[in-house]
Amino acid sequence: MAVSRAGAKGMAKRKKAGGKARKTETRRPKSSGRLPAVRAMEAALAGVAHDIRTPLTGIVALAELLSASDLGTRERGWADAIKSGADHLAQIVTLLVDAVRADAKGLVIREEPFSPRLLAESVGEALAARAGNKSVAAEIFIGEMPALVTGDALRLRAALENLADNAVKFTREGSVRFDTTVTKAVRARMRLTFTFTDTGIGLAPADVKRLFKPFAQANEDVARRYGGAGLGLVFVRRIARAMGGDLTVASKPGKGSTFTLTALVKPAKAVSSDAATAPGGTPSSLTILCAEDNPYGRVVMNTILKELGHRADFVESGQAAVKAAAQGGYDAVLMDVALPDIDGLEATRRIQALPGKAGQVPVIGISGRGGPDHERAARAAGMNFYLTKPVSPSRLAEALAMIAARLRA
Template sequence: MELDNIHRLLAKQIKKHLSDDCLKNPAFQNFINAVNDSYHGFDRDKELSEHSALLNEKEFYEINQKLKNEILQRKESVQKLIEAINLLETPESDASKIDDNNLSSLVDLLQRQIHIRKHIEAELINAKEVAETATQAKSEFLSMMSHEIRTPLNAIIGLTYLMQQEEQTPSVMENLKTLQFSAENLHLLINDILDFSKIEAGKVDLEEMPFDLKLLVSNIKKANQVKAEEKGNKIKLMLDDDIPATLIGDSLRIGQVLTNLVSNAVKFTLNGSVTIEVSVVKKDEEKASIYFSVTDTGIGIPSDKQKLIFERFAQANSETTRKFGGTGLGLVISKKLVQLHNSDINLESEVGKGTKFWFTIDLRIGTTLKQQITSALTEDDNDVSLEGVKLLLVDDYFVNIRVASKFLEKWKVTFDTADNGLVALDKFRNNEYDLILMDILMPEMDGYTAAEKIRETGTEIPIIALTASATMNNQDRAFSVGMNDYVTKPFNPKELYHKIAKYSGRI
């Protein structure tokens, strides 16, 4: 019998216990083969069993690790959920119900808090809409009040100016000066309120126009000279020779800040001095950093009140308001205008010794100003004759027409009048004019509509808004319908003269 394929354990037993004769017996050989197959079968089953056990152990380990990770993630999720609930400032009654092991209760609690937050968010949205509606109502109210106050004020200031040009007795002239002073003060108060409203609404954009800074500051000094002399004050002006001849910026807003600081210094100083200093801190070929300061020897500001004066409707104390007047908005407006230039106003003051305000603004350097721009900043426009200019004056308020007519007659301007946009449109179609002075708020047809219809004819005739409506919305709309320029009532006669000369081609 061949023993090569015999299982090693069976072969070992055969050699030990069986003789060669037994192995030669065919029947015994069949038995041995059957036993041999059993041995081999057992080994295969054992090997499969061991392999299967090894696989089950690996799978068990992997499943176990997965369960551990899931449990850890659940704990972390629950913890984050609890932290989120705590951040929602959960009421104590709900906070006491937080159970780390009850995920369902945590989710319910979170859903309740989300519902509460959604309700609060809806209330906030509603409050925002109410606030926006109130802001719009305020803007409309300011626009209307501006128009209603400026309309009669235009007549008062205009007629006062005209009467001062005529021969008057000393007592009448004194009364006229008092009237003019009061009217101009009222005008300044209205401008302060409107400017503050525009700045708060973010409706003020700085212009980029060439201007002569030295001339601007000199004119501000001149404008405050008379008032300073009345109070026994001297205004000193210190201008750096290194200031560029032409700078690019918003001369109107820079002038507004300086005018406010200088007029305040004059107002709060008696028998003293006000010093205006403008100098170059540094400059290169493209821009210059300009230092401005206004120093007075006036009443001064207590240290504990120095921040207060930059708050709206505030002055150092109530006695100051009663004694010197004002809205308490001037410095607030000035500060915000300087901040629009990416700078800020600084202050030094000592009670009884005076006050100093200063700030620095970066401005681009421009080329030499054209002659017509320079003349616009001077008072030489009246050397240009307006005789022969023909214009259409549109206004529904008869007093305004009378005031404007007196100026136009004095300047030898030929003109027609219209009391609403409909009449103006008809006169425009049947006559030839060099320009139109257009009021905005009128019955029948307002100035906006009239301007649009005039522009629809394809004409390029200059249209200047001459109106008491001074808000930014009114100005923006005026330009959008095709008007060329904007003059606010009460108008400055020199400004109106210059606009007429400019748009009629006389300069």
């Protein structure tokens, strides 16, 4: 479009006179529009995470039970590979959602009771399984660990699994080693230290610096030979620092690497020595009410609970759960948060409001959303435990063992 000289002068004058105000006006839509875009992305990722975690719940749980059963060496290797792959997918989902949320809000760490020894043993088993598939020797040394602590077990395990995966990934021959220690820290906390040492390719100092830049590999040769998005260690360090610790690396080219992750946790009162019982070894049989609307989810959960030695009754809605709980006779309730009619939170509130023993039954919340806001809402509703999908049978066994111990007390 042609503009006359006079018109151009007028436009220039108006621009000069009102340029400052115009700049402010053009910036506002950008900044105000970014927040809704971020929220929309978070909502989309949360939805994707929920869809992915639904089948992963069954895959991880059944693979864990299969690994604990009487299998031949070859079949056990297959079961371990299935579980390892499903675990890794679950960690990718968690880290992806954390990446977006942390960019906008900062990473908020959850506080829940867990057994650091069981967590370390699980990581060690996964490391040994990965190493065995490459004919690399694996050495696991788990020192004295507290019976029970409180912290973010989900993210801590995701971080450790990432380090274990890298240790094997970059080691063609030789060995990988996993060590754990615990020391006292300030304010009655404990410092958990996890060390992964490998005899792999090693790194030069310049390459080490690049490790903690998003979407960057150590160098082009590593990216070409080993692949990966270059995001894992960025989020592992973010998790460690959010938990009051850090992630450090010592490495030499051709000599291998040592990654050390530290995290601060609070001591938790252990209800009994068997409060952290692995799948298949829960000491007391419980009668459990399970609210789950997904048919596949009911089959999987029933399989897990039977394997743990418990008996379960299933309902498909929140209202049905309240009605069944009111009749009494249950030692615990497994409550899916996402249910038709009333959700699991409202159902829990109504159960807690029931008179007598029926209103005192412990409730274990199960959800595909692991954000701190969701957990706080669950706790406020009266849930005693909050497990995120995919639910590990060992973590569920820990919660049920704690309930059993309280019933015996």
